[in-house]
Amino acid sequence: MKTILLRLIHYLISLGEFLRYLILFLPTQTLSFSKKSPFSIQTDSKNLKKLPAHIGLLVVEDEFSFRDLANMIVWSVALGISYISVYDINGEIKRNSVLLQKDIDKSKEDIIGQDKCHYDIQLFSSSHPVTQSNAGASKVQQAKVHLLCVEDGHRRIVDMARQLCHNVNYGLLKIDDITPSNVDSFFQESWQFPDPELCIKFGSVDSLFGYLPWQIRLTEIISLPSHKGLSYKSFLSLLVQFGNTSQRFGK
Numbered sequence: 001m002k003t004i005l006l007r008l009i010h011y012l013i014s015l016g017e018f019l020r021y022l023i024l025f026l027p028t029q030t031l032s033f034s035k036k037s038p039f040s041i042q043t044d045s046k047n048l049k050k051l052p053a054h055i056g057l058l059v060v061e062d063e064f065s066f067r068d069l070a071n072m073i074v075w076s077v078a079l080g081i082s083y084i085s086v087y088d089i090n091g092e093i094k095r096n097s098v099l100l101q102k103d104i105d106k107s108k109e110d111i112i113g114q115d116k117c118h119y120d121i122q123l124f125s126s127s128h129p130v131t132q133s134n135a136g137a138s139k140v141q142q143a144k145v146h147l148l149c150v151e152d153g154h155r156r157i158v159d160m161a162r163q164l165c166h167n168v169n170y171g172l173l174k175i176d177d178i179t180p181s182n183v184d185s186f187f188q189e190s191w192q193f194p195d196p197e198l199c200i201k202f203g204s205v206d207s208l209f210g211y212l213p214w215q216i217r218l219t220e221i222i223s224l225p226s227h228k229g230l231s232y233k234s235f236l237s238l239l240v241q242f243g244n245t246s247q248r249f250g251k
Helices: 002-024 038-047 066-079 097-118 150-169 180-191 232-243
Strands: 054-059 083-087 119-124 141-148 198-202 220-224
Touching: 038 066, 054 066, 066 083, 066 097, 066 119, 066 141, 066 232, 097 119, 097 141, 150 180, 198 232, 220 232
Parallel strands: 054 083, 054 198, 083 141, 119 141, 198 220
Antiparallel strands: none
């Protein structure tokens, strides 16, 4: 009897997960509510308990849909998120930043429409910015999108260690001053991005593959099978899930 009950519970859990992913990944075009006006998106934002200042999109898949990534970037900006990082281990997205920018422009047209001029989405890589800013315009909501790969996370730690050793060697810093909080501050000064509060990992592999190894100690991580075909409603549900989590700090 006990075995039967355990199997029944297992089947119910499996069915629930199946239904969850079935609803989550219905094709966007079948959802009449997938496209929303900027005003309704702002209303959705106000109804969220909290928004991440920095959201990370980690793609652990063999193929990339730049249009779906562009949709998520534009949704994030329209909801009020100012910092976004997009990561894949080999830097495929970074190398194709021009394609991503074109799809962002298309998504802005489809999602934001006439208000697209009020949103300035800047793409950056580790070496230089790859788009130009409209910062001089009034009432423009700016958002920064950092394109990352595995080298960025490792290189930053190595560069930081070298800088700290240099400062200690030349008497600019004491060894006792090298604490986790101070290292956090050094990273913030060098990167000028807040730590990611939410990371959405796309792919079946249970690994972050070197995504910002120092900065994710307090990051909420949500995993999904794929980034392809993700609808606005499904994306919003992830932010609702993030808003319902309570972050616990260790002592």
